[in-house]
Amino acid sequence: MPDFLVRVLHPQQGVVSRRVQAADRQSLAAVLGVAPQHVLEVEELSSGAPAAGAQRRGKRFPLQLFSQELAVLLDAGVALLEALNTLREKENNAAVREALDAVIAAVEQGQPLSAALRLRPEAFDELVCAIVAANERTGQLSQALAQHARYLAWVESLRSRLVAACVYPAMLLLVGSAVILFLLLFVLPRFAGILDGLGDELPWASRALITFGQTAGAHPLWILFGLALLATGLVGLWRHQGLRERLQARLWTFPGLGPRLRVLALARLYRSLGMLLASGVPVLQALKIVEDVVARPWRSAVAAAAEGISRGERFSEVLEAQDLATPVARRMVRVGERSGELAAMLERAAAFHDEEAVRLTELLTRAINPALMLVMGVLIGGIIVLMYLPIFQLVEQVQ
Secondary structure (H helix, E strand, C coil), X not given: CCEEEEEEEECCCEEEEEEEECCCHHHHHHHHCCCHHHEEEXXXXXXXXXXXXXXXXXXXXXXXXXXXXXXXXXXXXXXXXXXXXXXXXXXXXXXXXXXXXXXXXXXXXXXXXXXXXXXXXXXXXXXXXXXXXXXXXXXCHHHHHHHHHHHHHHHHHHHHHHHHHXXXXXXXHHHHXXXXXXXXXXXXXXXXXXXXXHHHHCCHHHHHHHHHHHHHHHCHHHHHHHHHHHHHHHHHHXXXXXXXXXXXXXXXXXXXXXXXXXXXXXXXXXXXHHHXXXXXXXXXXXXXXXXXXXXXXXXXXXXXXXXXXXXXXXXXXXXXXXXXXXXXHHHHHHHHHHHCCHHHHHHHHHHHXXXXXXXXXXXXXXXXXXXXXXXXXXXXXXXXXXXXXXXXXXXXXXX
């Protein structure tokens, strides 16, 4: 479906800009949930293309740094517009300056900061917009932005830790695959020419390997082309959104790995909800905002939880009904509901589950790495043994 950049008159938020996907222009009002006359301006974007210069250039907006630096400037007593201009002046990247220019222009026209941020949905997500909207009139904007920066730092730390744990397996796969290709495409064709005369006297596995060696020696470019085509197909399958979602859902069913991935996803959900509730965002609106933040397997459950809240159910009940509460979180949320400290309890529940990231990296290091080494060793060793079996057989015949 095509993407549209829409300016819409919202009953509570005023004039805001949203980027949405819809079948056509006539269905935009239904997608946004507003009356058709409230859709003020529509700009159709190219399908799958970014909405502004920041994404066209492939540059990700440094949202964590923006929140952190703006919080420091506001906390030091610098006026909002002056603080934004300061951030604009120090920025060297043209795409980031373009986004900040749009925000500054909107603020100079008298729009609140939250509305100005919503003009650039490709740079400022709904999470930070909701936090700013809830705090810009209370004088707590600097504290809320600082909390948002800490949240993004936690997310980035978690991502970096998991990526670092996957570096060694990836390098092991890369080096092992290179060794196997060297044996199959360079060494094996030479062995095939030497042992071609033995014929049916070879074991069937060695015959199959030698046949492949002969083919690779006669048509090396075709073999490389086939491998490149296979790699391209795998990359295409990986980029397929539905396949990636099914793969992620399947990973969550793996023993040992699945439960830890689920707990990490729930920890992010708790921290996001806690941050929004602490900023004064109502529970129902907070659930709708974090629906796009949590892992895809949880999104339908979060949407169902929001529906339960809209029917008047308790927050702890909807979390438990949708399997969104660990035993620890379930009890902390109940305590928070009774004491009025729900945001703090959600933050504590997320901090309690942060240890799962350490356990997950240990699992990757202690279980997956040895398993990959074993698989690569068996493959490389098996190829070498199958190549040397005919030589052993020749030696026995000579003797």
